[in-house]
Amino acid sequence: MTAPPTIAEDEAATAELASIDTGAAAARRFRIPYAALTAVAFIAIWQLATNLLHTPSFLLPSPYAILKDLIANRDILVRQTGVTAFEVGLGYLLSIAIGMPLAILFTYSRTFERSIYPLIVGSQTIPKVAVAPLLLSWFGFGLLPKIVIVILVTFFPIIINAVVGLKSLSPNMLNLARSMGANMFQVFWRFRLPNALPSIFAGLKVATVLAVIGAVVAEFVGADGGLGYVIMMATADLNVARQFSAIVLLSVLGILFFWVIGYIERLLLPWHISVRADEHHDA
């Protein structure tokens, strides 16, 4: 027999809740932007070091030089960012379009799962970078090989997390649904899918970062546009400031992309702990 929690334990839990609440209230009044401060400090030191040590610009340009390059070439850089963003976005969406139905099939068909799932897991040991040149010779220099590589690097976390989420419906919950007379579709839409969403979003967020990496790798191998292409060209010209410009834009792209998915998550899952953790509730 399991002992019910004592009143003392319950009180301790309430006290703990209360302390979290006051912490949140304090944070609501003023939130120190630690990360931003660290970043500013880092850039300042970088600038100072390049000024004082007179580092040659082909080794390490100053933040100011990078900013100058960014502003001077903004038109072309924005256009190239757009090219990469398009590859990333399209590949990502297609990856979801392929991954989610597969995850659902794996959840419902044991046979299908047993015959395909191990191969998918196994295929992840192949370094995608190594496959990139091959895809280039198959699909040419256009958009297609980039999309394929983005899909290859992103669909694994998407599918794994979706399968884990979809399978994590508790037996009680399933029994509850069945006792209400829920049919297969109702169980899926009302119970299984919402229950899986936190896990699905965990995969989607990991995939955003990988998608950007995938697109750049594909552009390295062969492209006539995109930020990866900009980096290749700048390397040939020993234009390190330009390389840094592209890197800055790539991280901005990655951060924006991650933020968009995080924003959608907060909209869809206001109830979930991963969302609550850095949000303040008034309740």
Place this chain on the structure above:
Amino acid sequence: MFISIESVSKRYASSHGGAIQALETVGIGIDKSEFVSIVGPSGCGKSTLLMIVSGLTPPSTGAVRIDGAQVTGPYTDLGIVFQQDALLDWRTVLENVMIQADIRRLPRAPMEKRARELLALVGLQGFEKMYPHELSGGMRQRVSICRALLHDPLLLLMDEPFGALDALTRDQLNIDLLRFWQETRKTVLFVTHSVPEAIFLSDRVIIMSARPGKVEDIVTIDLPRPRSLAIRQTPAFAAYSDRISRVFEAIGVLREN
């Protein structure tokens, strides 16, 4: 006879090849509007029996009849309350109760009115828009009771519903449940491992032994209703408690040197 459990047995395949006899020829009859509790040690198959009555688990042998009809699949004219409240984290309190209406495709407007009434009845007025994570364990369990009652089922199955709550909350929910039962006279099958709780609530207490789970005794609780917590201090209550304890001693569940 509203529910008749006819020589039901259940055998599971265990993970290491053998078979586990969870229930052995259990036969129980339950009348309409009766409040029946099942007490027994952990692993006596009382939850299994509840699952079989609900039609969610088929018996290995025997049959369950509700209202004369044999149960062959999930029986849906019932409400279930589990020990873990099984609330949907992504739905508000009100929407958690309304899931019943959504799945059963009942008209939303009147059902929402009823959901609000039920929530008010258990003291959750004003909490309708909160999410489960904002509630205490006792409040969560109240929500899941409201959910089990929304569609006004004939039968209420409760699987150690208050087992995870602290003693005070548990007493309060016992009182609330009894008051509700007094008003609606639903048939309730209540699984618990607390003997006082079973006596306090029930018309009859079914005592089960473990491995294999079988009915050892059935005690009719002839205490006047409506009951208040004070009844637990009466000699009659103590006598029932004593009698049930002696059954557990006899089957070796309880030992006093």
